[in-house]
Every structure is written in C-alpha cells, then in structure tokens.
Amino acid sequence: MTQSKFHHFHPSGMHYCVESADKAISALKEGGYIWLNYYAPEKKELSALVDTLGVHPLSIEDCMDTSQVPKIEHFPDNSFIIFNAFTYLKKELWIDEVNLFIGKNYVITVSGYRCDGREPLQGTDSLIELEAGNAAQGPAFLLHIILDNIVDKKFHAIEAVEDELESAEEGLIANPEKFNAAELIRLRRYLLNLRKSLFHEREIFVKICRLDSPYINDKAIFHYRDIYDHLAKFLELTENYREIVTSLMELYTSLLNNIMTNASNQTNLSVRRLTLIATIFLPLTLLASIGGMSEWSMMTGPGNWKITYPLFLLGMVVLGIISYLLIKRIERKTGVSS
Numbered sequence: 410m411t412q413s414k415f416h417h418f419h420p421s422g423m424h425y426c427v428e429s430a431d432k433a434i435s436a437l438k439e440g441g442y443i444w445l446n447y448y449a450p451e452k453k454e455l456s457a458l459v460d461t462l463g464v465h466p467l468s469i470e471d472c473m474d475t476s477q478v479p480k481i482e483h484f485p486d487n488s489f490i491i492f493n494a495f496t497y498l499k500k501e502l503w504i505d506e507v508n509l510f511i512g513k514n515y516v517i518t519v520s521g522y523r524c525d526g527r528e529p530l531q532g533t534d535s536l537i538e539l540e541a542g543n544a545a546q547g548p549a550f551l552l553h554i555i556l557d558n559i560v561d562k563k564f565h566a567i568e569a570v571e572d573e574l575e576s577a578e579e580g581l582i583a584n585p586e587k588f589n590a591a592e593l594i595r596l597r598r599y600l601l602n603l604r605k606s607l608f609h610e611r612e613i614f615v616k617i618c619r620l621d622s623p624y625i626n627d628k629a630i631f632h633y634r635d636i637y638d639h640l641a642k643f644l645e646l647t648e649n650y651r652e653i654v655t656s657l658m659e660l661y662t663s664l665l666n667n668i669m670t671n672a673s674n675q676t677n678l679s680v681r682r683l684t685l686i687a688t689i690f691l692p693l694t695l696l697a698s699i700g701g702m703s704e705w706s707m708m709t710g711p712g713n714w715k716i717t718y719p720l721f722l723l724g725m726v727v728l729g730i731i732s733y734l735l736i737k738r739i740e741r742k743t744g745v746s747s
Contacts, residue, residue: 416444422545442514449521472508472519479609487512488622493606494529495566502599511624549629585664597654607644
C-alpha cells in the first residue's frame with residue numbers, strides 16, 4: 410500500500426527520509442528544506458500545516474476536491490499549484506490530480522485521492538537520486554523534478570491514444586461495415602479531456618515563466634521553460650489528433666453512405682427486373698387464363714385443338730417479345746438502363 414513519505418534535504422547536499430511530517434518540520438532547524446509527500450491524507454493531517462507552514466485553508470479545501478481544473482495561486486507564504494497526471498491503462502484514460510505547494514523552505518505534494526492504487530508521483534524518488542545535485546539547490550529545483558516527471562508520463566498516455574487512433578483508422582479502412590464508431594467517440598472524449606487539462610497547465614507555466622511566483626527564482630526558471638515547451642507540444646498533438654478523429658468520423662459516414670447507396674441501387678435494379686418480368690407476363694397471363702378455359706377450342710371446334718393451341722402459344726411468345734422490345738425502347742428514350 411502506498412504511504413506518505415517525508416524528506417529532509419540537508420544544507421550539505423544530502424537528503425534522508427524522516428518518520429513523520431512533524432519530525433520533518435522540526436528538521437528545518439538544521440537548515441535546508443523539506444519535502445512532504447502526502448498520499449491520500451486525512452483532512453486533519455493537511456489542516457495541521459495551516460499553523461506550522463502557513464498553508465492557506467482554501468488550498469486545503471482544493472486538495473480534497475478532485476474536480477478542480479489545473480491552476481496556480483499565490484499566497485503570502487507559498488504558491489499553490491493544481492496539476493494533472495495522465496495514466497492510460499487497458500484502453501482507459503485516467504486523469505489524477507496532484508496538488509503542490511512551494512514555500513521558502515519546503516515543497517508539499519498531495520496526491521492519491523480517487524486514484525484506485527495509481528501513483529501519480531511514482532518514480533520521483535529515483536529521479537531525485539539521479540539529480541541529487543539539482544535537488545540540493547532548493548525547493549524550486551525539486552519542484553521542477555516532480556513536475557518534469559509528471560509531464561514525461563503524460564507523453565506515454567498521449568502516445569497510447571495515438572496508437573489506438575492509428576489502429577482505429579486501419580480498422581475503418583479495412584472493414585467499414587464492422588467498424589465500431591463508439592471507438593472514435595471514446596477517443597474524441599479522451600482527447601477533449603487531455604486538451605482541457607493541457608491548456609490550463611500551459612497557462613500555469615506561462616505564469617511561472619514570467620516570474621509570478623517569488624519562490625521560483627531566475628536560476629531555476631530555465632528548467633520550467635523546458636516543461637512549458639513540452640506542454641505546448643502535447644497540446645498541439647491533441648489538437649491534431651482531434652482533427653484526425655473528426656476526419657475519420659466523416660470518412661466513416663461517407664463509407665457507410667456509399668455502402669447504403671450500393672445496396673439501394675442493387676435493390677432498385679432487382680425491383681426493376683421484377684417489374685419488367687411482371688409487365689411482360691401480365692398480358693400473357695390474361696391470354697393464358699382465357700385459353701385455359703378452352704375458348705379457342707370452342708371457337709374453332711374441339712377437333713382443331715392440335716392446331717389452335719400451338720398457334721396460341723406461338724402468339725403468346727410473339728406478344729412477350731413485342732412487350733419486351735417496347736419496354737426497352739421506352740427505357741432507352743428515358744435514359745434508363747437495367
């Protein structure tokens with residue numbers, strides 16, 4: 410089970426874990442700064458930070474509300490950021506909220522609400538070990554490492570959506586009749602959610618890069634500009650993918666219309682052929698019914714049936730041919746062909 414972790418970054422450049430948030434805060438007496446990494450904490454745990462670190466109560470309320478859009482707010486003692494982490498598992502996109510605080514001598518991260526075991530900040534500890542020199546420079550550099558890790562994972566989710574989009578395109582072209590249009594609707598919904606999140610996150614970094622936060626200094630700002638470039642690229646990708654989805658939906662509609670038109674043409678052709686047959690045989694049926702009542706033998710005498718009936722059948726054949734040729738002539742004049 411994922412648990413909250415608390416770190417102290419010593420002025421000497423070393424960092425170590427401590428047992429609780431209170432001990433981490435006490436370690437500030439030695440200098441350096443701390444990182445309080447909360448995973449699905451109780452509200453009372455976060456509320457304790459109001460008095461000890463000057464966290465604003467409104468920020469605590471935002472941490473508990475997972476329906477917030479990404480944003481950045483500045484308070485007297487810290488800057489508060491709401492960010493999103495993307496995870497793509499089993500053809501389903503998950504967007505988990507990560508709340509971040511940066512102050513003079515601390516970084517606080519809050520995640521894990523409604524994550525169903527997912528860890529938005531997974532792998533951050535390893536990155537800090539690899540970039541220990543950067544992390545030792547202060548909270549702004551640690552915050553960059555955390556945000557950079559989250560943004561890198563966004564690419565994996567966007568890439569998974571791209572792969573599904575390519576698969577849907579191939580399936581649509583290969584067999585439009587069996588293609589499931591719900592796949593395109595699902596991908597379009599995912600892309601809309603991605604765009605909404607990325608748009609607001611890009612605005613966050615616009616504000617950071619213009620030095621709105623007093624806790625992110627000039628020395629660290631170049632790292633944040635790199636993240637801004639990644640977010641701008643991801644936003645452009647989602648826009649392009651949305652256009653592709655729209656084009657595929659139009660293509661799907663066009664292919665279905667072609668299939669339905671071909672089926673309708675085949676039906677019309679069959680009906681016309683049946684109509685032609687019925688038109689030819691309608692007078693023949695009338696004559697056959699009259700001849701079947703022995704009228705011809707009655708008019709010529711019963712002894713002449715060997716001559717009259719063959720002549721009657723021959724007349725029916727001639728009448729059928731004349732009817733067929735007459736109908737074809739009418740069709741040629743009207744420009745209709747079977």
